Amino acid sequence: MPSPVDIPFRSIIQIDRNATTPIFLQIANQLIMAIQRNLLPPDTKLPGTRQLGILLDVHRNTVVASYDELSAQGWIVIKPNRGAFIASSIPEPKARQDSDVTYPKCTGFVFKRSMLLDNPYDYADYAYVFNDGTPDIRLTQLEDLSRIYSANMKRKRNRKKMGYYNHEGSEYFKEQLTHYLRLSRGLHVSAGNLLITRSPEMSLFILSEILLQRDELVVVGSPGYFSANMVFQKNGARIHPLPVDAEGIDTDALRALCTRQTVRMVYVTPQHHYPTTVSLSPARRMLLLQLAQEFGFVIVEDDHDYDFHYDKQPLLPLATADTSGMVIYISSFGKSLAPGFRTGFIVAPRNIMVEMRKLLGIIDRQGDVLMEQALGELIEEGLISRHLKKSLKIYRERRNQFIDMLTDEFKPWLTANKPAGGLAVWATFKSPVNLIQLSQHCAEDHLFIPRNILYQNASMTAMRIGFGHLDQEEMATSLRILKKALLMST
Structure with a gap:
């Protein structure tokens, strides 16, 4: 057993007097790390509190508090009239080749890697x-946003909501959003047909988990939205691209494909196809709905920028003409606002909503009730319009x-x-x-x-x-x- 005088405690324990963590906890935490790395083996006697205080240039009472903390956690045993010892019941770690105490660079275990989820986005600080x-964040009505959000933070009735886990979202926001969707997009839905998510990408992830099995076929436009393709492929689906022309995705090619293979899902951005910006023509919209009924595939309609129209009234979403429950509609609310005020949502029949809410309850149980409350007020007061x-x-x-x-x-x-x-x-x-x-x-x-x-x-x-x-x-x-x-x- 090494003598306390032979152990370099000054190199083991580095005190930062400007840190917010109390000094006694800094000492205790660093002694724990030394024990875990076998720098202080079991049964090693620690210096007396006065002696260690002198070595570290701290008050004896600070060391006493550190030892009390270590004793309470079971790392050391304090024996009357004998001193403090490293607990003998701690499993002895593998011997180290050197005194390197940096955090491990790699895991000691094998895990799954996926190139499919490599970030396709680049960022750089250029002029x-x-x-x-x-959108241009400079056009955002930050004063209205901050006023409404601040008011919600201060309201007493909202304080309980801040600690309440409600993964189904704010009922008030869903009521306002359904009203907004009826007026702006012709979607005559109720709050029971809505699932509030963090983003369209989260919506696609939830849908993929519920709808797709490994090797099932998902049809997308080519060129298409790479982020959606990543989500589908991560779930094991096979992507089949179909050409996109001036009228949108080629529905004749889709019919031909459906006669040869079983198609599980067709993902479309019919309002403004991503990336080519073309709109799916009325004739192809109706044919797409007919094919879904005939061949039984799901249509996932991603309406990512419905709010931005300039020359004429936009075509109503496919979901407004769906009478057979074949279309799931996803979009975002507040895209013209600051990024932190945006949210995603899914519109679908109630029976699949039950399963989607289960999954959302696992991956985003807390939600953001206060933000949803503020967004609901933006709708009700007419500010968003x-x-x-x-x-x-x-x-x-x-x-x-x-x-x-x-x-x-x-x-x-x-x-x-x-x-x-x-x-x-x-x-x-x-x-x-x-x-x-x-x-x-x-x-x-x-x-x-x-x-x-x-x-x-x-x-x-x-x-x-x-x-x-x-x-x-x-x-x-x-x-x-x-x-x-x-x-x-x-």
């Missing part, structure tokens, strides 16, 4: 950034400006159709261009182009470029950098 179509009306005017102007700039300055290289809605433009190049090299040239002039907006294969070279987050000056500068990079790349 100018392209994205796939996000007024904010959308004001911001749509700005986004329409930005869309027109962006298309005009692309048409005037980039005619030799690309074509871009004016989208009827959404916050992005689909730009296709007339001749193949190395898009990775193009993005690198742009980065040299402080314009960041993430990989997830680049689409390139043997038959296609295209970009989905968001305009919603850019004001006129930012547009002009970003496109000037892009043009310069194109000249260098071609």
